[in-house]
Amino acid sequence: AQSVTQLGSHVSVSEGALVLLRCNYSSSVPPYLFWYVQYPNQGLQLLLKYTTGATLVKGINGFEAEFKKSETSFHLTKPSAHMSDAAEYFCAVSGAGGYQKVTFGTGTKLQVIP
């Protein structure tokens, strides 16, 4: 069984400030981890993913996330927020190997204040 917990349904940051969106997961098998972003009236887009190898993963638009097995975490960060980063962000987990069901968190809405 897998689950994802995203801490904070809404996060506000000032433009230029650090973005930190928290995600903790539970998985009975080695996980694959994902962050998706959803802009208003659009479908979800993949930001980044961790499968194996390097635990620090870089994605699009300057975002990155670090897989910490000991903390069962996969937090999303960006050094400097931009107005265009305002969106909803979803953390997700799946098992590895072939197709595995993907389980999503409840999402975090990021507001960027000018």
Next chain:
Amino acid sequence: SAVISQKPSRDICQRGTSLTIQCQVDSQVTMMFWYRQQPGQSLTLIATANQGSEATYESGFVIDKFPISRPNLTFSTLTVSNMSPEDSSIYLCSVARDVDSGANVLTFGAGSRLTVL
């Protein structure tokens, strides 16, 4: 990556009616999925639709309520039957890519926002 078109993008429906959502993909894909996105809740998988076989439904979802068709490798429909206000939600079509590498990356359509009065 695949481009997914969904329609309608939004609709307002009366209680007791049914609505069919269409999902068109610009390339052939084996696995298609239907998700429901309710406000404040996580995306919930309704069913997996593979061409040439019956859809596989997740716990809490039944074929009579959410019949799915998958006539070919680029198209699927989801019907929401006998709607009630509790069915008001965004319904998302998605496909899996990089399945061979086991990466389980999903591509989503823009969604269909249904409001049931």
